[in-house]
Amino acid sequence: MSHYPALRLRRTRSTPWSRRLHAETVLTPADLIWPLFIAEGQGIEEPIATLPGVSRWSIDGIVARAKEARDAGIPCIALFPNTPPHLRSDDGREALNPDNLMCRATRALKDAVPEIGVLTDVALDPYTAHGHDGLVDAAGYVVNDTTAEMLVGQALNQAAAGADIIAPSDMMDGRIGQIRDALEGEGRVNVQIMSYAAKYASGFYGPFRDAVGSRGLLKGDKKTYQMDSANAEEALREVALDLAEGADSVMVKPGLPYLDIILRVKTEFQVPVFAYQVSGEYAMIEAAVAAGVAERDPVVLETLIAFKRAGCSGVLTYHALHAARLLGA
Numbered sequence: 020m021s022h023y024p025a026l027r028l029r030r031t032r033s034t035p036w037s038r039r040l041h042a043e044t045v046l047t048p049a050d051l052i053w054p055l056f057i058a059e060g061q062g063i064e065e066p067i068a069t070l071p072g073v074s075r076w077s078i079d080g081i082v083a084r085a086k087e088a089r090d091a092g093i094p095c096i097a098l099f100p101n102t103p104p105h106l107r108s109d110d111g112r113e114a115l116n117p118d119n120l121m122c123r124a125t126r127a128l129k130d131a132v133p134e135i136g137v138l139t140d141v142a143l144d145p146y147t148a149h150g151h152d153g154l155v156d157a158a159g160y161v162v163n164d165t166t167a168e169m170l171v172g173q174a175l176n177q178a179a180a181g182a183d184i185i186a187p188s189d190m191m192d193g194r195i196g197q198i199r200d201a202l203e204g205e206g207r208v209n210v211q212i213m214s215y216a217a218k219y220a221s222g223f224y225g226p227f228r229d230a231v232g233s234r235g236l237l238k239g240d241k242k243t244y245q246m247d248s249a250n251a252e253e254a255l256r257e258v259a260l261d262l263a264e265g266a267d268s269v270m271v272k273p274g275l276p277y278l279d280i281i282l283r284v285k286t287e288f289q290v291p292v293f294a295y296q297v298s299g300e301y302a303m304i305e306a307a308v309a310a311g312v313a314e315r316d317p318v319v320l321e322t323l324i325a326f327k328r329a330g331c332s333g334v335l336t337y338h339a340l341h342a343a344r345l346l347g348a
């Protein structure tokens with residue numbers, strides 16, 4: 020058995036070329052999905068105070084960002100609309116409008132930048148007056164089955180606009196199978212489903228709710244549908260169901276606090292797993308940078324490669340363009 024001094028693990032670390040040669044994991048721009056927030060109008064950029072460096076863009080700006088992403092080697096962008104207040108309602112019916120902000124942005128992107136994948140979020144929270152992801156009954160409970168019917172309509176609406184990946188983030192039971200059946204029924208056999216399979220009720224979503232304009236509207240919390248952060252076995256059950264119902268890939272969300280879940284999902288199922296490094300995680304890094312506590316570039320790359328090491332195929336991150344440019348340089 021070889022041991023010190025013959026075996027020195029520092030030997031392969033001693034030069035940059037050797038460290039590169041021995042890297043067990045690589046992070047490339049192709050691992051990144053960039054979430055973008057859409058605003059109404061033309062020529063609009065609205066900075067989001069709680070997400071420094073991130074803005075909402077009108078559709079022309081979204082198209083311009085998508086070209087930057089493509090040029091930096093990013094394969095896919097994720098879209099989230101900031102629906103004007105007068106179009107938000109208790110039932111979120113704007114989600115079914117074929118000319119809503121999301122569908123118009125998707126059509127513009129597929130027209131102008133067809134080389135990049137478009138992932139669309141399925142959930143009602145950007146469209147409801149109460150900020151919940153589904154329909155709420157008189158007792159304030161988010162009702163599963165009628166919500167799922169709405170989500171099927173929302174998914175078909177997005178697919179008709181050209182969405183490449185449907186990403187249900189609502190955590191209703193059964194919706195993946197229903198969406199898959201509906202897509203097959205319309206002959207949209209190559210539209211992917213990336214299920215937010217293990218989405219936890221998290222304190223890290225605050226800046227996102229500012230970005231889509233739901234923070235002030237939200238009554239209560241989302242704990243009756245999103246997962247309890249105490250649970251891991253339940254995440255495996257969620258993933259198993261979504262795969263059986265026809266998901267092509269699954270997501271774990273948030274990111275860094277749930278690396279153990281990513282590793283367990285990958286180990287158990289050997290399917291494509293994605294992580295969402297969420298708004299609060301991004302904002303913490305930016306706050307640390309602003310406070311002089313950390314340097315942005317190494318911290319961003321270190322957190323992103325952690326997801327690859329844990330088994331992810333890719334990561335949704337607000338740092339995607341910045342990271343892709345660092346990696347491409």
Ligand SMILES: NCC(=O)CCC(=O)O
Pocket residue numbers: 140142188223224225226227228296297298299
């Ligand atoms: N359905 C998408 C999200 O909830 C994103 C959360 C975040 O970035 O905080």
Ligand SMILES: [Mg+2]
Pocket residue numbers: 190191192193216257260261
């Ligand atoms: Mg589920």
